[in-house]
Amino acid sequence: MELSYWELKNWFSNVDFTIVGSGIVGLHTALRLRERFPKSKILILEKGALPQGASTKNAGFACFGSLSEIIDDLATHSEEEVIQLVQKRWNGLQLLRKGLGDSVIDFKPFGGYELFLQQDEFLYQDCLQKMPFINDLLRPFFKADVFAKQVDRFGFGNIHENVVFNPFEAQIDTGNMMQALLKKAIENDILILNRITVTGFSDNGSHVSISLQDFAFNTDKLLFATNGFAGQLTQNAVKPARAQVLITKPIPDLDIKGTFHFDRGYYYFRNIGDRILFGGGRNLDFEGETTSQFGNTEIIQNRLEELLKAVVLPNTPFEVEHRWSGIMGIGASKRSIVEALSNNVFCGVRLGGMGVAIGSLVGQELADLL
Known part of the structure; x- marks a missing residue:
C-alpha cells in the first residue's frame, strides 16, 4: 500500500509507543502511558474492526473465582499464589470501576x-x-x-x-465498558487504527521496526496486549x-x-x-x-x-x-505474563479468562515496565 505524505506524518512518524491490541489491556496501557508521558505519540494497532479476542465478547462477569475454581487452583499453586491471584483480580475490578464509574459500566x-x-x-x-x-x-x-x-x-x-x-x-455491561474505554482513549489523544495486522517486528536497539501487511514503520517502544493471540508473534507460553x-x-x-x-x-x-x-x-x-x-x-x-x-x-x-x-x-499458570521481551519490546498477556477482573491492572503494569 502506498501511503501519502499526510498518512506518514500523522500516523506513522515519530511514534513513541505502539501498542498491539485495543482490548481492555491495550487501552489501559495506553491511558497509563498518557499519564506518565503526557506529550508522547501513542498508537494502537488493532487487527479487527472491533477489539478482537474477548474484550467485546466476554460475559461481563465481575468475578474473581468460584469456590471450586479456587480449590482447584490450590492443587497447582501455593496458598500465597492463590491469595495473590484473588487479590489482583479484586484490585483490578476496583481499578476498572474507579476509572470508568459504576453507572457507565x-x-x-x-x-x-x-x-x-x-x-x-x-x-x-x-x-x-x-x-x-x-x-x-x-x-x-x-x-x-x-x-x-x-x-x-x-x-x-x-x-x-x-x-x-x-x-x-x-x-457489568461489556459493551458499555469497551465503548467508554475507547472514548477515553480518543479524548486523551491516543491514535487507534483498526484492520491493521502486525506480521513481524525487529528490535534494532534504538527503535523497533514493525512490519504490517503492506508496509513497515518505526516506533521507539512496542507493547503487545494480544492475550490469546500472543503466541503467534511473541512466542510466549500462551x-x-x-x-x-x-x-x-x-x-x-x-x-x-x-x-x-x-x-x-x-x-x-x-x-x-x-x-x-x-x-x-x-x-x-x-x-x-x-x-x-x-x-x-x-x-x-x-x-x-x-x-x-x-x-x-x-x-x-x-x-x-x-x-x-x-x-x-x-497457560499452565494462572499468573499473567507482564515482561520485557527485549530492550524495546514488552508484553502483557495470558489473562486466564479473567480479563474483566485483571485487564486494567495488567495494562498499568505493562505501561509501568517502561
Whole structure:
C-alpha cells in the first residue's frame, strides 16, 4: 500500500509507543502511558474492526473465582499464589470501576452463585467441606466470609438443594465498558487504527521496526496486549482458548438475577435484563477449543441448550436469539505474563479468562515496565 505524505506524518512518524491490541489491556496501557508521558505519540494497532479476542465478547462477569475454581487452583499453586491471584483480580475490578464509574459500566452487585449438579456429589461435598478453610484464607483481605451456603431460591433443575453464594461478585455491561474505554482513549489523544495486522517486528536497539501487511514503520517502544493471540508473534507460553456463548430472547417475568457458575467454572450464566446469557463447555473438547479461530460447534452449542433447559430454565420456555465466541489466553499458570521481551519490546498477556477482573491492572503494569 502506498501511503501519502499526510498518512506518514500523522500516523506513522515519530511514534513513541505502539501498542498491539485495543482490548481492555491495550487501552489501559495506553491511558497509563498518557499519564506518565503526557506529550508522547501513542498508537494502537488493532487487527479487527472491533477489539478482537474477548474484550467485546466476554460475559461481563465481575468475578474473581468460584469456590471450586479456587480449590482447584490450590492443587497447582501455593496458598500465597492463590491469595495473590484473588487479590489482583479484586484490585483490578476496583481499578476498572474507579476509572470508568459504576453507572457507565452498569455495575450491578447482585452477587454470584455456584451450583452443583446432582451427579457431582464428590465436588459438592468437597466444596462444602473446604469452604471454611477457603474463607479463612481470604478473610484477611476481604474482612468477611467470601462464601456461604444457601438454599437455591431460583428453582434450578437437577442440582443439589444448596448453592454457594458470594456477595462480592457482580455483573457489568461489556459493551458499555469497551465503548467508554475507547472514548477515553480518543479524548486523551491516543491514535487507534483498526484492520491493521502486525506480521513481524525487529528490535534494532534504538527503535523497533514493525512490519504490517503492506508496509513497515518505526516506533521507539512496542507493547503487545494480544492475550490469546500472543503466541503467534511473541512466542510466549500462551495458548488460545475459545469460549462459546449464547443468549436467549427476552423471557417474561424472569426472576434470575446474578452471576452463576457450575462444573468447576466450565459453565457460567447470568441475566442481562430479562434474557439469559449462557456460555462454556470448553471441557467437552479441549483440543478443538484450543484455537484462535472464532466459531461455534454443534457439540458445545447443543450441550449449552440441553443444560439451559434442564438446569437453568427447567420450567420456562425460551428461544435462543444469538450465538458467538471469544478467544481467551491461558497457560499452565494462572499468573499473567507482564515482561520485557527485549530492550524495546514488552508484553502483557495470558489473562486466564479473567480479563474483566485483571485487564486494567495488567495494562498499568505493562505501561509501568517502561
